[in-house]
Amino acid sequence: MNSMQIITETKGDFTITTDRAKLDLTVIHDFLANEAYWCKNIPFDRVKTSADNSLNFGLFYKDKQIGYARIITDFSTIAYLGDVFVLKEFRGQGLSKWLMGKIISHPNLQGLRRWVLLTKDAHELYKKFGWTNIANPEKWMEKTDLNVYINPK
Secondary structure (H helix, E strand, C coil), X not given: CCCCCCCXXXXXXXXXXXXXXXXXXXXXXXXXXXXXXXXXXXXXXXXXXXHHCCEEEEXXXXXXXXXXXXXXXXXXXXXXXXXXXXXHHHCCCCHHHHHHHHHHCCHHHCXXXXXXXXXXXXXXXXXXXXXXCCCCHHHCCCCCCCCCCCCCC
């Protein structure tokens, strides 16, 4: 993955980039630990490790990180989309749609057999990009520890 081409696109004062060096992990951690329902209290080192091992998409206003998404993938058969957010004060401007478009069109994410994600309230956004509810949920299994960041083992 280190040799993967960095993709950067700018629209006015907004930029999306896959350049990991540009990420502001403090902003990402603050949102994920304090605002995101899916990973409240996540420690900073977990956020850093997850970013280090993912294909990251940073969303910026000028030089300020205002959004983020990451892909966990083998770049061949499957991709998991996670930690997608746009800061509240920047929502309603089409930025999440732009971000999703850049993710879906990334050259190294083409031809995958399956994309997966979890969402509580953004179904309509993802449906615009081809996601559907799981056709056969009885085939899916999971192992979760929803309190892992509150009561680490």
